[in-house]
Every structure is written in C-alpha cells, then in structure tokens.
Amino acid sequence: MASDDTLPLEEFLPYRLNRLAESVSREFAKTYRDRHGLTRPEWRTFATLGQYGSMTATAIGVHSAMHKTKVSRAVSALEERKWLTRKPDPADRRTEHLSLTKAGLAAYREMVPLAKSFEKELLGKLGAKEREALLNGLQSLQSVLTVELSED
Amino acid sequence: MASDDTLPLEEFLPYRLNRLAESVSREFAKTYRDRHGLTRPEWRTFATLGQYGSMTATAIGVHSAMHKTKVSRAVSALEERKWLTRKPDPADRRTEHLSLTKAGLAAYREMVPLAKSFEKELLGKLGAKEREALLNGLQSLQSVLTVELSED
DNA sequence: TTTCAACGGTTACGAATGTAACGAACAGGT
DNA sequence: ACCTGTTCGTTACATTCGTAACCGTTGAAA
Numbered sequence: 029m030a031s032d033d034t035l036p037l038e039e040f041l042p043y044r045l046n047r048l049a050e051s052v053s054r055e056f057a058k059t060y061r062d063r064h065g066l067t068r069p070e071w072r073t074f075a076t077l078g079q080y081g082s083m084t085a086t087a088i089g090v091h092s093a094m095h096k097t098k099v100s101r102a103v104s105a106l107e108e109r110k111w112l113t114r115k116p117d118p119a120d121r122r123t124e125h126l127s128l129t130k131a132g133l134a135a136y137r138e139m140v141p142l143a144k145s146f147e148k149e150l151l152g153k154l155g156a157k158e159r160e161a162l163l164n165g166l167q168s169l170q171s172v173l174t175v176e177l178s179e180d
Numbered sequence: 181m182a183s184d185d186t187l188p189l190e191e192f193l194p195y196r197l198n199r200l201a202e203s204v205s206r207e208f209a210k211t212y213r214d215r216h217g218l219t220r221p222e223w224r225t226f227a228t229l230g231q232y233g234s235m236t237a238t239a240i241g242v243h244s245a246m247h248k249t250k251v252s253r254a255v256s257a258l259e260e261r262k263w264l265t266r267k268p269d270p271a272d273r274r275t276e277h278l279s280l281t282k283a284g285l286a287a288y289r290e291m292v293p294l295a296k297s298f299e300k301e302l303l304g305k306l307g308a309k310e311r312e313a314l315l316n317g318l319q320s321l322q323s324v325l326t327v328e329l330s331e332d
Numbered sequence: 333t334t335t336c337a338a339c340g341g342t343t344a345c346g347a348a349t350g351t352a353a354c355g356a357a358c359a360g361g362t
Numbered sequence: 363a364c365c366t367g368t369t370c371g372t373t374a375c376a377t378t379c380g381t382a383a384c385c386g387t388t389g390a391a392a
Contacts, residue, residue, distance in 0.1 A: 034231055035292045037244070041299050042201070042208045043224075044318055047245055049194070049201035051325050056194045067348085072195075079186050085371065092189070093199050095350065100372060122357050122370040140187045147193050150324070158320035165314025166196055172305045173203050219378085238340060247380065252342060274340040274387050 052150070059142050064135060069094060069102040074111065074128070075143075078136035082115075082127040111135060204302070211294050216287065221246055221254040226280070227295075229264065230288035234279040263287060 037043045053068070060066045066074065072092045077083060083091075089099045103126060106112035111132030114124040128136060151159050189195045205220070212218045218226065224244045229235060235243075241251045255278060258264035263284030266276040280288060303311050 033289060033292060035227060035295050037227055037231055040295065041302065042205045043244075044322065045197065045201035045204055048318065048321055048325065049197035050245060052197055052321075053194045069348095075187060075189055079189055086369085092195075093202060096371070097350070097373085098348090101348090104372090120358070120370085124371080137185060140185060143187050143192065144184075150193065153324045154320050158317060161313040162317025162321055165310060165317040166200065168306050168310035169200055169314055170196065172302070173200065221378095236340080248341070249343085249380065250378095253378090256342090272340085272388070276341080 056143070056146050059146060060139060063139075063142075067102070067105070069098045070105050073099060073102040074106060074132070074136065075139075077112065077126060077128050078133070078140070082125050084117075084123045084125060086123075088126070106132070208295070208298050211298060212291060215291075215294075219254070219257070221250045222257050225251060225254040226258060226263065226284070226288065227291075229278060229280050230285070230292070234267075234277050236275045236277060238275075240278070258284070 057068060057071070060071045072094060073088055076088050076092050080091075085099050085103055086096065088094070088103075089096045094102075103112060103114075107114065109132075111129055112126055113129055114126055117123045117125060151162075154162065209220060209223075212223045224246060225240055228240050228244050232243075237251050237255055238248065240246070240255075241248045244251075246254075255264060255266075259266065261284075263281055264278055265281050266278055269275045269277060303314075306314065
C-alpha cells in the first residue's frame with residue numbers, strides 16, 4: 029500500500045506515458061532523420077499527407093495535434109524539398125490543398141515499410157497477450173481523451 | 181486488412197503514444213502551473229526530490245530522462261524560489277546533494293494528493309478491465325525499452 | 333608530482349517552439 | 363455596399379531547448 033505523502037513517479041501515469049513516448053519516438057526518429065534529415069514536425073505532416081492524399085494545413089494540425097505554426101513551417105520545408113505542392117481552393121482563396129509530389133510519394137512509399145517494420149519489431153518483443161493488453165489499453169485511454177484533445 | 185502502401189497513423193505506436201502523453205501531460209500541467217507557476221522540468225525535478233529526499237543533479241537527470249542542462253536550470257529556478265537547497269559533498273567537491281527546503285516540502289505535500297486524484301480521476305473513466313490492460317501494457321513496453329532509455 | 337582523461341555542473345549560442353499579432357479572405361447581418 | 367466577427371495561414375518576437383564548449387575537480391597512470 030503506497031504511503032500517502034509520496035508520489036511514486038515510476039507509477040504515475042503522465043510520467044510513464046512521457047517516458048515511453050519520448051523513448052519510442054526518439055528511436056523511430058532515427059529512421060527518417062538518418063535517411064532524409066526530416067524533423068519530427070516534417071515527418072508528421074509528410075506522413076499525414078501520404079496517408080490522406082490531400083489536406084489543408086489546419087486539417088493536418090488538428091489531425092496530428094500540432095500547433096499551426098509548426099505545420100506552417102513544416103509545409104514550407106517540405107515544399108522547398110520539392111516533396112509537397114500547394115493547390116489553391118477554387119471556392120476559398122484562404123486555404124490551400126496540400127499534397128505530395130511524385131518525389132514525395134516515392135519517399136513515402138519507401139518509408140512506409142520501414143515504419144511498419146519498426147513497429148512490428150517493437151511489438152514483437154512483447155508476448156501476444158501483453159501486446160494485446162497494450163493496444164487495447166491505449167485504445168481505451170485514447171477514447172476517453174478524445175474530447176480534450178483540442179489544441180488551445 | 182491494411183493495404184501495404186499506406187501507414188495508418190492512428191494505429192501507429194509512436195504516434196499514438198505521443199498524442200496520449202502530450203494530452204495527458206498537458207492536462208496535468210495545469211495543476212502545477214496554475215497553482216505555482218512551475219514549468220515541466222521544474223515540476224519533474226521537484227517531484228523527484230520530493231520522492232527521494234536527496235539526489236545529485238545527474239541522478240535526477242538519469243532518473244527522469246531529462247537533459248542535464250534542463251535539470252541545471254530547473255534546479256536554479258527552484259533554488260531561487262527557496263524550495264531547494266544544495267549541500268556540498270564532503271568527499272567530492274564537484275557534486276551537490278539537492279533536497280527540498282521546508283517550504284518546498286510543504287508545497288510537495290500539497291501537490292501529492294492533487295496528482296493522485298488527477299490520476300485516479302483519469303483512470304476512473306476506464307473500466308476495471310481496461311485499466312488493468314493499460315497499466316500492464318505500459319509495464320511490458322517499459323520493461324522492453326529500459327535498456328534503450330539512455331539519454332545520449 | 334605531474335599529466336591527462338573523465339566527470340559534475342554551468343553557460344554561450346544557435347535551433348526549435350509557442351504566443352500574439354497580423355493580412356487577406358470569407359460570411360453574416362444591416 | 364458596408365460593417366463586424368471569424369477563419370486560414372504566415373511572421374515577429376520572446377522563451378525554451380539542446381549541442382558544444384567550458385571550468386573546476388577527481389582519480390589513475392606514468
């Protein structure tokens with residue numbers, strides 16, 4: 029029974045989640061950093077566009093929980109790299125529809141298997157039962173939090 | 181069945197962990213930010229010292245996976261706040277043993293129940309089974325990663 | 333004892349981030 | 363047509379952060 033005057037950080041949920049997320053992300057970041065020199069925000073925008081084909085900047089921000097300035101800068105960087113193009117919206121001249129160029133798509137197709145095998149390897153270190161528990165647990169927590177995920 | 185040319189981010193482990201950690205941490209941060217204006221590194225150093233009584237700066241860094249400069253600055257800030265004192269090591273004049281002052285301990289004792297009830301409330305939104313799954317899942321992942329958790 | 337690599341901790345400086353303000357475009361009402 | 367408020371996206375500025383360099387100290391080897 030835990031004494032009531034101390035907070036054991038090792039068992040404290042925010043602390044645990046942070047350490048895990050940091051550690052896993054950092055590890056995976058090597059993959060796209062070494063390969064293409066992408067930053068984390070760049071990778072996220074990139075991967076979001078790869079998955080969804082075409083999106084506006086704000087949509088990317090909402091979807092990947094990134095601040096809009098982060099997205100803005102990531103988009104510029106990817107554009108400069110010729111991996112991304114902007115297409116004006118005929119109906120609304122404020123928004124731009126972003127999508128990957130041919131080169132961007134090529135890089136994406138090359139990254140997908142790497143990402144998948146990274147995940148597979150990581151999860152493979154767990155037993156089937158533990159893996160199940162982890163994924164289900166995350167799912168439940170996620171669904172509980174969906175409401176509070178807004179940026180501001 | 182997932183097609184092999186796309187990476188569904190919503191199911192991608194690093195992505196999921198990040199969103200959850202961010203969201204939970206951000207939410208909890210309100211507690212110590214609103215109350216005392218602590219930053220995240222400050223809170224972590226503070227909570228670590230509260231739990232362990234006395235520690236060196238490097239030890240805190242290792243334990244809480246923070247960069248040593250972060251720790252250094254957090255320590256200065258807490259010292260200025262009169263929540264923390266440094267005691268020289270009689271045997272090694274490079275290291276300092278850090279601990280909370282009386283005022284720091286008072287603040288800590290005040291924070292502990294808040295942290296616990298935050299966690300309890302969050303986990304309370306899950307069913308017993310899901311909670312079990314989450315905690316076990318995190319535990320397994322954690323133990324798989326312990327080796328790779330070094331900072332550099 | 334002198335030398336030298338390694339360590340604890342701080343700091344300078346450049347990179348990354350968020351807040352706030354902004355310009356341009358839209359939508360609604362008058 | 364003209365306000366008024368809101369939205370999309372960018373940018374200026376201040377803050378936070380990490381890399382690298384640094385200082386003083388230690389221990390061990392020559």
